[in-house]
Structure formats: structure tokens, C-alpha cells
Amino acid sequence: MIANITLNWPSVIEFGVGKVKTLATHLKDNKRIYFLADPPIMSTIKPLIDELKGHGKEILVSNEVVPEPPFEALEKLLSGVSNFAPDCVVGVGGGSAMDLAKLVAVLFSREQKITEVIGIDQVKRRNVKLITVSTTSGTGSEVTPIAVLTDVANKLKKGVVSKYLVPDVAIVDPALTLSLPPAVTAATGMDAMTHCIETYTNKFSHPIIDNLVIEGVRLLAANLERAVTHGDDLNARTACALGSLYGGLALGPVNTAAVHALAYPLGGEFKISHGVSNSVLLPFVMSFNLPSCVEKYKNIGNALGINCDCADEKIARKAIMKIKELSNACKIPAGLKELGIPENAIPHMAESAMKVTRLLNNNPREVTLKDATAIFQMAYNGVIDL
Ligand SMILES: [Fe+2]
Numbered sequence: 001m002i003a004n005i006t007l008n009w010p011s012v013i014e015f016g017v018g019k020v021k022t023l024a025t026h027l028k029d030n031k032r033i034y035f036l037a038d039p040p041i042m043s044t045i046k047p048l049i050d051e052l053k054g055h056g057k058e059i060l061v062s063n064e065v066v067p068e069p070p071f072e073a074l075e076k077l078l079s080g081v082s083n084f085a086p087d088c089v090v091g092v093g094g095g096s097a098m099d100l101a102k103l104v105a106v107l108f109s110r111e112q113k114i115t116e117v118i119g120i121d122q123v124k125r126r127n128v129k130l131i132t133v134s135t136t137s138g139t140g141s142e143v144t145p146i147a148v149l150t151d152v153a154n155k156l157k158k159g160v161v162s163k164y165l166v167p168d169v170a171i172v173d174p175a176l177t178l179s180l181p182p183a184v185t186a187a188t189g190m191d192a193m194t195h196c197i198e199t200y201t202n203k204f205s206h207p208i209i210d211n212l213v214i215e216g217v218r219l220l221a222a223n224l225e226r227a228v229t230h231g232d233d234l235n236a237r238t239a240c241a242l243g244s245l246y247g248g249l250a251l252g253p254v255n256t257a258a259v260h261a262l263a264y265p266l267g268g269e270f271k272i273s274h275g276v277s278n279s280v281l282l283p284f285v286m287s288f289n290l291p292s293c294v295e296k297y298k299n300i301g302n303a304l305g306i307n308c309d310c311a312d313e314k315i316a317r318k319a320i321m322k323i324k325e326l327s328n329a330c331k332i333p334a335g336l337k338e339l340g341i342p343e344n345a346i347p348h349m350a351e352s353a354m355k356v357t358r359l360l361n362n363n364p365r366e367v368t369l370k371d372a373t374a375i376f377q378m379a380y381n382g383v384i385d386l
Pocket residue numbers: 139191192194195260274278
């Protein structure tokens with residue numbers, strides 16, 4: 001029996017090289033526009049901003065995007081934008097810029113405080129248009145109902161999940177990713193790969209999503225290393241952008257699982273970037289999940305390019321190794337030790353990860369505190385034993 005599903009996606013998704021030019025059209029009916037843009041992308045959108053001003057529109061621009069944004073960064077943005085009262089918010093950049101823009105769009109009216117919207121379906125409404133323009137291929141934030149903040153005091157990542165965070169328009173222009181440095185391409189690409197794998201093997205997976213994300217795995221496996229080593233290869237960049245978009249489209253209806261849950265304390269406590277945290281943990285969580293996922297890992301193995309006339313379980317194991325090899329080829333550190341995380345932090349990290357129940361509940365195999373500790377322990381040295 002096929003399960004019911006709700007697909008709450010942006011009304012318009014503009015995908016393709018040059019699509020950033022459609023932004024002007026999507027803003028034609030707006031009068032007061034707030035842009036939140038990653039600083040490196042400002043030169044790209046400045047001509048558009050000048051053009052909009054020339055048409056008599058009021059524009060407010062902020063570049064105050066902090067990676068893995070803490071509550072305080074959002075508060076600062078809100079105090080700058082509340083008096084401006086925009087009728088449209090545009091987030092241009094990577095996951096942090098888009099997440100912050102999404103939260104500004106629902107919170108600038110000050111009807112609710114930041115702490116009141118943490119969790120699932122706590123946002124009351126959004127009264128303004130919201131547009132996202134992604135400049136990395138990884139987070140999927142341009143199409144998701146999710147935004148993540150860092151609770152510095154408690155050293156935890158906190159998620160806001162709401163249909164009001166789904167943008168009206170999402171623009172994915174692979175040309176905007178051409179200048180990304182290799183390390184960012186690698187980390188965001190492996191985040192996208194994690195989205196595809198965690199939604200495909202999810203306890204709440206669905207055929208509509210399965211078809212997208214297995215193709216996402218194929219695209220990313222075939223093109224990510226090339227995009228890392230040859231950043232100017234527009235074909236590789238476009239394939240990674242599409243793989244990332246597929247992963248992003250899966251996050252609202254299905255969402256991630258134990259990899260993302262265990263990655264939270266790496267970001268919250270040790271400021272390890274989201275993509276690197278996921279990439280380091282992915283093969284170890286896959287190894288833990290293997291008993292529950294043999295057939296699906298076999299399909300992932302096929303999408304990763306593994307074709308051997310052998311038993312499903314062998315292909316499944318090869319798939320895990322292939323993910324580890326891809327991460328290595330992208331020059332992402334192998335384990336927690338290499339990331340500078342002390343071994344004695346593991347018990348506390350495991351306890352923190354166990355609090356991320358909204359994601360752990362999606363995992364195909366139940367994760368106990370003992371399991372989480374064992375997974376971190378395996379990931380410490382970064383050597384996988386299959
Ligand atoms: Fe992610």
C-alpha cells in the first residue's frame with residue numbers, strides 16, 4: 001500500500017544556467033524589497049538592485065550572513081529590517097543566508113519571538129513574498145520548509161519547520177556556483193548526497209521522493225569530484241545543482257535521519273560545518289543502518305556506479321565504501337580526530353544527538369544512546385570496518 005504524502009514545495013522553481021535573470025520578473029509587483037545576500041555574491045546581484053532602484057522600488061540590503069547562524073545573528077537582522085517593513089524578502093546565498101532570510105520573512109513583524117517558533121508547525125503566518133536564490137549545491141534550503149539556528153548557550157542546533165518557510169519562488173542557477181572554492185563545493189555536495197541517501201532509506205520514504213533522490217545520488221556520484229577539482233566545469237556544476245535540488249525537494253516531505261541528528265553536536269559544539277559533519281558521519285551511520293537497508297543500499301550502490309554480479313549485501317557494503325571513497329576524493333577529513341574533536345567529548349555529543357528526536361525518529365534502525373556513542377567512536381579514527 002502506497003502511503004499518503006503532502007508535497008509542500010515552492011509555487012515556482014526556476015532551474016538552469018542564467019535563471020538568476022528571472023529574479024527581476026518575480027519582483028515586478030513588489031515595492032519594498034529586502035535582500036539578504038552572502039557577501040561574495042553582492043557583485044553579481046548589484047546590477048539587478050540598481051535596476052530595481054531605477055524603477056522606483058525601495059531596497060534594503062544586508063550582508064550580515066554568519067555561517068551556522070546563532071539566534072543573536074537573526075535578532076540583529078530583525079532589528080534592522082522591522083522598521084523597513086518589506087513586502088518581499090529575498091535570500092541569496094548558501095544555506096545560512098537562505099535560512100536567515102526565511103526566518104526574517106516570518107519574524108520581522110515581531111508577532112512571534114524566535115524562541116516561539118522553534119520546532120514543528122509553530123510559525124503562525126507569513127505575510128510577505130519570499131524568494132530564495134541558492135549559490136551553493138547542497139543545503140536544499142531554497143525549497144524546504146526548514147531553517148536551522150545555533151543555540152550557542154546550549155551548544156545545540158535548533159530547527160524551525162513550517163510550511164510558511166517554503167519560499168514562493170526558488171531560483172537554482174548553476175552558473176552562480178562556478179566560483180565556489182573546492183572545500184565548499186565538497187562539503188555542500190556531500191550534504192546533498194546525505195539528503196538523498198537519508199530520505200531514500202528513511203522510515204517514511206515514499207515512491208515520489210525515491211525516484212528523485214536515487215537520481216540525485218547518481219548525479220552527485222558522477223559529478224561531485226569533477227566539480228571539486230574543476231570548478232569551472234559548468235556541466236558538472238549543473239549536474240550537482242540538480243542532484244542538490246532533488247535532495248532538497250525530499251527534505252520537506254520525508255526529511256533526514258540519524259546522520260543529520262549526530263551531526264548537530266559537531267556544528268553546535270565544535271563549529272564544524274554542516275556539510276563536513278554529515279560527510280564524516282555518513283559512512284559510519286550507513287554501516288550501522290546496513291542490517292535494515294540491504295536492498296536500498298544495493299540500489300544506491302547501482303546509482304553510485306557499482307555493477308557486480310554478487311549478492312545484494314556485498315553491493316550494499318561496496319556502496320558504503322564508495323561513499324567513503326568519494327568523501328576522501330573530495331578531501332574531506334576522514335574522522336572526528338582529524339577534525340580536532342577530542343575523544344572524551346563523545347559521551348556528551350551522543351547525549352546531545354539523542355535530543356534530536358525529530359530526525360532520529362526517521363532513521364530506518366532505532367538509535368539508542370549506546371548506538372550513538374558507538375557510531376561516534378567508530379567515526380573517531382575515520383577508518384571503516386566492513
Ligand atoms: Fe543537510
